[in-house]
Amino acid sequence: FLMGASTGAAYAVANPGVTDVKITQQSGTCTGVVKDATGETVIGASVVVKGTTNGTITGIDGDFSLSGVKKGDIIQISFVGYQTVEVPWNGQPLNVTLQDDTQTLQEVVVTALGIKREKKALGYAMQEVKGDALVAARETNLANALSGKVSGVQIIRSSNGPAGSSKIQLRGSNSVTGLNQPLIVVDGVPLDNFTGADNNDMWNPSTDMGNGLSDINSEDIESMSVLKGASAAALYGSRAGNGVILITTKKGTKSEGLGVTFSGSVSVENVFMKPERQTIFGQGSNGIFNATSSSNWGPAITGQSYTDWNGRTQNMQYFDNVANFFKTGVNLTENIAFSQQFDRTSVYLSATRMDDFSKIPGAEYSRTNLMSRITSSFGKDNRWSVDAKVQYILSDATNRPISGARSDNYFYSMYMMPISLDIREFKQAKNPEDGKMYWWEKGSGQNPYWAKDYNTNQDKRNRFLLNGSLKYQITDWLNAEIKAGSDMYFTETETKLYAGSPSSENGRYSFGEQKFYENNFSFLVTAQKDRVLGDFGGVFTFGGNLMERKSTGVSNSVSALTVPDLFWLTNSTDSNRSISQTYTHRKTNSLYGTLGVNYDGWAFLDLTGRNAVSYTHLRAHETRRHL
Secondary structure (H helix, E strand, O other): OEEEEEOOEEEEEOOOOOOOOOOOOOOEEEEEEEEEOOOOEOOOOEEEEOOOOOEEEOOOOOEEEEEEEOOOOEEEEEOOOEOOEEEEOOOOOEEEEEOEOOOOOOOEEEOHHHOEEEHHHOOOOEEEEEHHHHHHHOOOOHHHHHOOOOOOEEEEEOOOOOOOOEEEEEOOOOOOOOOOOOEEEEOOEEEOOOEOOOOOOOOOOOOOOOEHHHHOOHHHEEEEEEEOOOHHHHHHOHHHOOOEEEEEEOOOOOOOOOOEEEEEEEEEEOOOOOOOOOOOEOOEEOOEOOOOOOOEOOOEOOOOEEEOOOOOEEEOOOOOHHHHHOOOEEEEEEEEEEEEEEOOEEEEEEEEEEEEEOOOOOOEEEEEEEEEEEEEEEOHHHOEEEEEEEEEEEEEEEOOOOOOOOOOOHHHHHHHOOOOOOHHHHOOOEOOOOOOEOOOOOOOOOOHHHHHHHEEEEEEEEEEEEEEEEEEEOOOOEEEEEEEEEEEEEEEEEEEEOOOEOOEOOOEEEEEEEEEEEEEEEEEEEEEEEEEEOOEEEEEEEEEEEEEEEEEEEEEEEOOOOOOOOOOOOOOOHHHEEEEEEEEEEEEEEEEEEEEEEEOOOEEEEEEEEEEEEEEEEEEEEEEEOO
16 A cells, blocks of 8 residues: 555545455453552452453462463453452553452451351451561460460460460360360361370379470461351361461562571560468478478578578578579570572572570570471463472470479479578588488478489480372362371480489380371362352362371389489389380371352351261270280
């Protein structure tokens, strides 16, 4: 054709040598990034050419690429909890910001099995605590960090030092004789939250070995969700009858620079409150002094002279032995983390070291946490995604305090000791003349300094938390996922009682090992779509799980050593040596599903079903002596 100009106007005329001209509009590829109002990328948002079935979803970094798009086509972007956005494509990359759907107040939360639901659609109580709030609490035991942050949650702390256990109860006790602990689930994998001691009676309790949740590092947590009541946890079966605590760990995010952060903290502790005691009367009873009495109802303390238990002349005065024995505790925590995103792959690495030097003399606790988590999307339209995580925990506890009405309980000894005796006099716990325990009380009493140095216990636990998942986004409303996870740990325990104790002339020794693992393999298909039939929408899930749980334990003890202070199992006679063994093995195969129907986003109906078959093999406390 020919182009001409006349008075500033443009026009075209046909070329006589051309009989026909056919003009077509070519298709291109629309690319872009989707973010929310805070600037965070939105993963899994639906991107569709309006009026067609041509669509895709956003990847890990919120990006998308959609082919077969013509200039002028309307691109429709939507995601649960956000207002739908429609943008005409002009051939340039799109930068889309989704706004919260404040009209319907949709808040998306993670529920059982990692299923995302609108909070208003839940038929049970649920609360979420962000990881920053847990870190700010600076608690050695993660369970304690929940205190005062979730309504209806009661945290029962022990007084057994920095490695002591804490129990969690959601809305009170559901059982008189059984456990009332909620199920702990970390990134979809159940965590064995063992709690307390094997024997918790008043007179002869065993050592408090802490609780499983205390192994988790608060620095690695993105959020914790508390599902209250049996209906909230129906998909997990009977062991979730007391509720569920869902823990989501951190993923890598796009960071400026290297993405490396370092943090450290120092905290101190002291005995804050203690029971009031009378400080008027000294050792003895009925107003009369008695050097062998543990009572505090002797003569009034006026500074008078008296002869003590060791035949020395002293001036009677009051001593605050609780303040004199316990010290200022110090907790040191250091963390270094790497968080970064490379194209469609995110990486999170973390290392944390915690050392707690308790206010209880001799009691120490250290924990090392290492974590690595990698997530990535791949394939056509980034429909495939993979998530793999490894957590390693090494915990080491020395001199866990003994509770109960026992002489080796520090607190018990403090309050049974006469207030006119000074505990600091007995810091040299072993008498250099005969090698025996140095203490005012004869018989079964125990010097707290002796318990610190010569009646010791130690335990080490190596633990792994592993999980991996592979997910495929079939459409913007349908996905399928397979997942595997494991919680495994190995614990060694050792106790030593040195020669010179009133309860054993040459000493005692014990050594034990416990192995535990729980493996879970599962699949889950999820369909979620609004306005399927008119104003009716719904969510449907169907899945299955194979669980295997095994625990073995062996404990060897020597009630009397042949050679003093030689701590070896064969250093004893056969009659003084015993072995105790435990074994449990359980398998559970289950299928489960949910069906949820909603009408116009305000009326909801949920149905949940689960069928499980369990197999259990139990052999406990098999004990035999070498004869």
